[in-house]
Amino acid sequence: xxxxxxxxxxxxxxxxxxxxxxxxxxxxxxxxxxxxxxxxxxxxxxxxxxxxxxxxxxxxxxxxxxxxxxxxxxxxxxxxxxxxxxxxxxxxxxxxxxxxxxxxxxxxxxxxxxxxxxxxxxxxxxxxxxxxxxxxxxxxxxxxxxxxxxxxxxxxxxxxxxxxxxxxxxxxxxxxxxxxxxxxxxxxxxxxxxxxxxxxxxxxxxxxxxxxxxxxxxxxxxxxxxxxxxxxxxxxxxxxxxxxxxxxxxxxxxxxxxxxxxxxxxxxxxxxxxxxxxxxxxxxxxxxxxxxxxxxxxxxxxxxxxxxxxxxxxxxxxxxxxxxxxxxxxxxxxxx
Numbered sequence: 001x002x003x004x005x006x007x008x009x010x011x012x013x014x015x016x017x018x019x020x021x022x023x024x025x026x027x028x029x030x031x032x033x034x035x036x037x038x039x040x041x042x043x044x045x046x047x048x049x050x051x052x053x054x055x056x057x058x059x060x061x062x063x064x065x066x067x068x069x070x071x072x073x074x075x076x077x078x079x080x081x082x083x084x085x086x087x088x089x090x091x092x093x094x095x096x097x098x099x100x101x102x103x104x105x106x107x108x109x110x111x112x113x114x115x116x117x118x119x120x121x122x123x124x125x126x127x128x129x130x131x132x133x134x135x136x137x138x139x140x141x142x143x144x145x146x147x148x149x150x151x152x153x154x155x156x157x158x159x160x161x162x163x164x165x166x167x168x169x170x171x172x173x174x175x176x177x178x179x180x181x182x183x184x185x186x187x188x189x190x191x192x193x194x195x196x197x198x199x200x201x202x203x204x205x206x207x208x209x210x211x212x213x214x215x216x217x218x219x220x221x222x223x224x225x226x227x228x229x230x231x232x233x234x235x236x237x238x239x240x241x242x243x244x245x246x247x248x249x250x251x252x253x254x255x256x257x258x259x260x261x262x263x264x265x266x267x268x269x270x271x272x273x274x275x276x277x278x279x280x281x282x283x284x285x286x287x288x289x290x291x292x293x294x295x296x297x298x299x300x301x302x303x304x305x306x307x308x309x310x311x312x313x314x315x316x317x318x319x320x321x322x323x324x325x326x327x328x329x330x331x332x333x334x335x336x
Contacts, residue, residue: 002334004113004314005056010049012322015059015315023118025071030121032083034065035133037112039321039330040141040169041257046107047318053107059314060332061087061105063112064127064136074121082127084293085112085140086286089123093287101282113314115334125289128296131303138303138329139292141283142169146232147292148284149254150177154230158182161223163231163246164203165239167194169329170256172304174232175201180299186219186228197327201304209242216245227251227274237264249274256281304328310336 001022007014025031037060045051047059063085067077077083091100105111105119127136149170150156162178163186164171171187178185179202187203189195195206205222209215220227227248233240234257243253244267255278271278284292295301306326309317311334321330 001115002311002336003115004059004311006047006053006059008055010047010053012047012315012318015047015318017312017314020114022116025069025074025118027071027073028120028122029071029118030067030074030077030083030124031069031116031118032063032065032124033068033116034063034112034114034334036064036137036334037332038062038138038142038169039317039332042104042141043106043111044318044321047315051107057106058110058113058117059106060111060113061085061107062137062140063105063117064133064139065334068116070121077121077124082133082136083124084127084136084289085119086123086125086289087141087144087283088285089120091285092122093285096282096285100285113311113332113334115311122286125286125293128293130297130300134305134308134331134333135303137331138169138305139296140289142329143173143296143303144284144289144292145256145281146170146173147177147295148288149232149256149279149281150174150230151181151291151295152284152288153254153279153281154252156181156183156230160184160229161186163188163219163228163243165232165234167191167198167327168234169303171232171234172198172201172328175203176301177295178230180295180301183229186222188215188219194327214242214245216242219246220248223248230254232256236262237266240264241267241270244270244274244276247274247276250276252277252279254279254281305331307331308333312336
């Protein structure tokens with residue numbers, strides 16, 4: 001079977017497609033024919049060498065496919081079931097703890113950049129019945145991050161206001177989940193063309209942050225001066241001050257990205273004086289993923305896919321991701 005591995009020293013030029021045998025499941029394992037995987041910022045960092053990985057590590061944290069064989073003790077899945085991976089296979093439920101955050105596919109363990117993978121049956125959930133394999137492959141990292149931020153941490157309800165930044169996978173999923181919950185959505189981007197696409201997806205208000213550097217105040221004005229209930233913060237230090245300016249008293253900011261840097265100044269007085277809650281978000285649990293899948297089915301939500309590549313072109317897919325020209329998710333198909 002074809003398998004995409006990273007060779008040391010890690011770089012996009014050192015992604016290799018190698019042949020490996022189809023695995024055999026242990027007693028509690030299943031073998032999954034991977035139909036598709038999708039690219040996340042985390043995967044790009046691993047493939048580029050920003051996170052150390054051993055020579056020959058199979059890349060990619062996300063996977064969607066079909067069960068082709070099961071171990072003798074497996075009771076939760078059967079051959080033919082359509083499934084998706086979990087980003088934290090050891091985090092079944094509850095709050096995050098260190099032992100729950102170990103074992104990330106494509107990083108701590110071999111990932112889903114292969115035609116077949118063998119994983120514990122507890123590391124998968126059913127995929128939404130309304131989605132294709134390509135659509136479902138976008139869910140385990142980006143969609144679940146957005147779901148936990150908007151629905152579990154911020155507990156958004158109808159009538160609330162949510163602000164999303166940019167047009168990456170997490171931000172678009174957050175927009176879709178917020179609109180399904182009946183919230184008003186404000187979206188930011190530096191591209192007027194992308195802002196038009198966000199409006200077509202349901203964004204109620206859009207702000208070009210290049211034209212409006214003080215977009216926090218502009219967003220707050222759109223709420224009649226009350227402020228935004230939930231901000232999905234992907235920029236980090238370069239945008240956090242504006243997110244704090246946009247938030248209402250007692251509002252919530254979900255910090256899920258550091259696209260503008262790893263460290264920086266934070267206007268702490270503005271943060272605490274407005275009683276704002278700042279939550280760090282790293283994906284979510286198995287239980288949260290099952291709830292998300294149910295919501296996607298109930299609301300017939302479909303992920304936005306920008307472009308699809310074959311597994312053999314995984315390096316080209318990462319280069320396209322790095323160019324930051326995409327809108328939504330980049331998908332890689334594995335069964336060619």
